[in-house]
Amino acid sequence: MHLSDYPEDCAAVYLNTIASQQYTVTGKPVKVWCDMETDGGGWTVFQKRGDFIPQEDFYRTWLEYKRGFGDLHQQFWLGNDRLSMLSNQDLYELRVDMEDFDGQKRFAQYSSFRVSNEQDKYRLSLGSYTKGDAGDSLTDHNGMQFSTKDQDNDRDIGSCAQRHNGAWWYSSCHQSNLNGGYLRGDHPNTEGVGVNWKTFRGLYNSLKISEMKIRPVWFKP
Template sequence: KRGDYTPREDFYRTWLEYKRGFGDLQRQFWLGNDRLSILTNQDSYRLRVDLEDFDAQKRFAEYSAFRVSNEADKYRLILGSYLKGDAGDSLVTQNNMQFSTKDQDNDANSGYSCAQVYNGAWWYNACHSTNLNGGYLRGPHPTVYAAGVNWFTFRGHYYSLKTTEM
């Protein structure tokens, strides 16, 4: 969960911090990859992603299945099909990818670490069409490609969203 709160939670963190989770459950937080793995492997779950921009436009995307593997498999993201929503399917390239942080590069980009370049932690491919754990920028950022909290099929790579929730 991300939002326009003060003080702002820093999401550019280490593998261990993402493993354990961090933040304030009432405001901004990451539940923890260990918890996500345990929870999503107990039963079948859908994933809904809610997004809002700085113009108060709200969008969502829903997927038929959602699972995160264990740490031995680098918390791989396993999604079912895109079911519905008006945000578009920006997780399509992240499906079946392992989680990456600034200190653990598990993305499919052989040239550089997507987490380091885009100041985040995510299921990067080479690199992303969504980056909900990117640096918190406020809305448009026309000179900085793919930075910020973005969902490509909603506002593109040059816009950082106000709030996101999975």
């Protein structure tokens, strides 16, 4: 396969196969995980957390989030450079799937999603909350630049990334923190330091699973 022959995302892959697995996409080859099952498939997954041993450390530097890290078959962050490239080649919707340690599954979906380039600090552009049963804990972060423990781009007087053990599009500070510490359920003495989604289990409970994924708005399964 020539470089120009790679599909641009998992929706394009879907036209030829419907298996959820690792694929290579875009003109500049990028390995991604394609979810071909959820809500008709065609999703390009860029973040995944789960109850694995050993746990992947998500409290990482700007450079590590820029390049990406982890195992596509378990836990990973695709990388902000790749995410910016992918999300700017078409108009995408965003879906966030979550599960707590009691087995409750929820999701949140947004009409559009885009991340800018590194010069603009990977700023989040998010559309409206369109459907789901997890509630909206991301709109508050719309328009924010990405922050890590070694690069503070939030609106708070301190570092939200350092305070909440994560990396995110923090405002002052957050309603969601899906790259936070993996604390396996309740953490009653520390607010917002886990894998949190405020409208699903609040900021004192760390979720078991989170997956963030994008799909072109034109996609019809």
